[in-house]
Amino acid sequence: MFAYYLDLALRSLRRNPVLTALMVLAIGLGIGASMTMITVLHVMTSDPLPGRRALLFTPHLDPLPLDYKHRSDGPDPTDNLTWPDAMALLKAHRAQRQAAMAGGSLLLRPARADLRPFKVSGRYGTAELFALFGISFEHGQGWSAADDTSRSHVVVLSQALDRKLFGNADGIGQTVRLGESDFRVIGVTADWQPQPMFYADLSAQSFGDTDQFFLPLSAAVDLKLQVNGNQSGWGKGHSGDSMTGAEMTWLQFWVQLDSVAQVQAYRQFLIDYSAQQKVLGRFQRPSTEAKLYSLMGWLEHKNLVPTDVRLQLWLALAFLFVCIVNIVALLLAKFLRRSGEISVRRALGARRRDIFMQLGIESATVGVAGGVLGLLIAELGLWSVRRRPDDYAQLAQMDMSMLLGTFALAVFASVLAGLLPAWRACRVQPALQLKTL
Numbered sequence: 001m002f003a004y005y006l007d008l009a010l011r012s013l014r015r016n017p018v019l020t021a022l023m024v025l026a027i028g029l030g031i032g033a034s035m036t037m038i039t040v041l042h043v044m045t046s047d048p049l050p051g052r053r054a055l056l057f058t059p060h061l062d063p064l065p066l067d068y069k070h071r072s073d074g075p076d077p078t079d080n081l082t083w084p085d086a087m088a089l090l091k092a093h094r095a096q097r098q099a100a101m102a103g104g105s106l107l108l109r110p111a112r113a114d115l116r117p118f119k120v121s122g123r124y125g126t127a128e129l130f131a132l133f134g135i136s137f138e139h140g141q142g143w144s145a146a147d148d149t150s151r152s153h154v155v156v157l158s159q160a161l162d163r164k165l166f167g168n169a170d171g172i173g174q175t176v177r178l179g180e181s182d183f184r185v186i187g188v189t190a191d192w193q194p195q196p197m198f199y200a201d202l203s204a205q206s207f208g209d210t211d212q213f214f215l216p217l218s219a220a221v222d223l224k225l226q227v228n229g230n231q232s233g234w235g236k237g238h239s240g241d242s243m244t245g246a247e248m249t250w251l252q253f254w255v256q257l258d259s260v261a262q263v264q265a266y267r268q269f270l271i272d273y274s275a276q277q278k279v280l281g282r283f284q285r286p287s288t289e290a291k292l293y294s295l296m297g298w299l300e301h302k303n304l305v306p307t308d309v310r311l312q313l314w315l316a317l318a319f320l321f322v323c324i325v326n327i328v329a330l331l332l333a334k335f336l337r338r339s340g341e342i343s344v345r346r347a348l349g350a351r352r353r354d355i356f357m358q359l360g361i362e363s364a365t366v367g368v369a370g371g372v373l374g375l376l377i378a379e380l381g382l383w384s385v386r387r388r389p390d391d392y393a394q395l396a397q398m399d400m401s402m403l404l405g406t407f408a409l410a411v412f413a414s415v416l417a418g419l420l421p422a423w424r425a426c427r428v429q430p431a432l433q434l435k436t437l
Contacts, residue, residue, distance in 0.1 A: 028372075
């Protein structure tokens with residue numbers, strides 16, 4: 001019966017090409033605008049590390065003095081840790097795995113004559129960073145805790161940077177000049193591109209190109225390499241060179257906790273540590289200010305989705321609603337004009353549910369056609385988003401789930417719009433219509 005109803009739907013749509021085109025255009029515009037913004041929101045709120053997000057947490061302490069005044073338009077200094085606090089948490093080693101880190105940008109001077117110096121962004125971190133985030137290696141390995149202690153000049157490159165510098169040759173053991181220092185390549189990571197970049201200083205960068213190199217944090221501090229992100233200092237002893245002082249926050253810190261009991265124990269450890277530092281005179285605020293965020297909880301806390309994106313989404317959905325209302329009116333007019341045809345079918349034995357099914361399939365056919373048009377409009381909308389200077393713009397790509405969602409939403413919207421007209425057409429009394437034929 002489905003094939004029969006589909007054939008009737010196509011015949012009906014071909015009889016009124018102008019009306020059909022208007023309905024397809026209406027649903028296509030509504031779906032295209034909606035799916036553009038839904039895709040952008042999907043990209044900005046997606047799970048950056050599937051399979052590991054439930055294990056990762058970031059601790060946050062509040063070492064700020066009581067008279068510190070937060071800037072309403074600036075980053076929160078407590079989003080990061082000071083050097084002494086990060087080193088204390090590392091030394092305590094209360095988590096399964098843990099790593100302190102910071103971002104940086106350095107000038108890379110290639111040994112190849114055909115490559116000019118260029119800037120690369122990367123991550124300074126401690127030894128467990130790779131195991132913590134599940135970063136796999138194409139070649140080599142990461143550095144050890146001993147390399148952290150000895151401030152070794154070693155570096156791990158991304159696969160893309162390794163290929164750019166050394167082509168198809170193995171870069172392990174080669175020397176790379178970053179800034180004013182030489183580093184020995186000990187590893188090459190496989191493709192690793194979490195979006196958003198949850199582990200970074202989100203006040204500086206949330207989306208975009210991932211890290212191209214990794215090197216020991218201790219070596220970066222020893223060499224005074226450039227650090228990206230928020231560096232908040234306070235107190236009389238604070239200066240621009242006091243990266244290892246107790247009055248500047250600049251480090252991100254992540255831990256792996258494998259069970260609820262470990263999470264509770266680590267949260268209590270942070271409160272106890274904060275209370276201890278208050279007794280020592282470092283911290284002035286209540287120890288309950290210590291927090292432990294889960295990965296997704298941290299992203300929610302940082303509210304990565306700009307207000308204008310949410311507003312545009314609501315406007316797009318409102319536009320889709322207007323389109324559905326228009327389609328309801330068009331389908332109602334179309335179905336009621338076919339009252340005579342419907343009455344003949346009823347008189348020949350068709351049941352109301354048969355008529356309802358026939359008209360529903362016709363509405364769904366309009367939805368499929370509108371979905372194709374909506375997909376094209378959505379791709380055009382995403383192309384325009386990618387022209388924007390925002391850091392998330394380049395990620396506005398429609399994946400398979402969004403592609404299927406476009407057609408599902410189009411069919412759902414058209415069928416929803418056809419419910420009232422189909423129900424109204426089914427209620428037509430055949431006897432009254434047959435008298436006029």
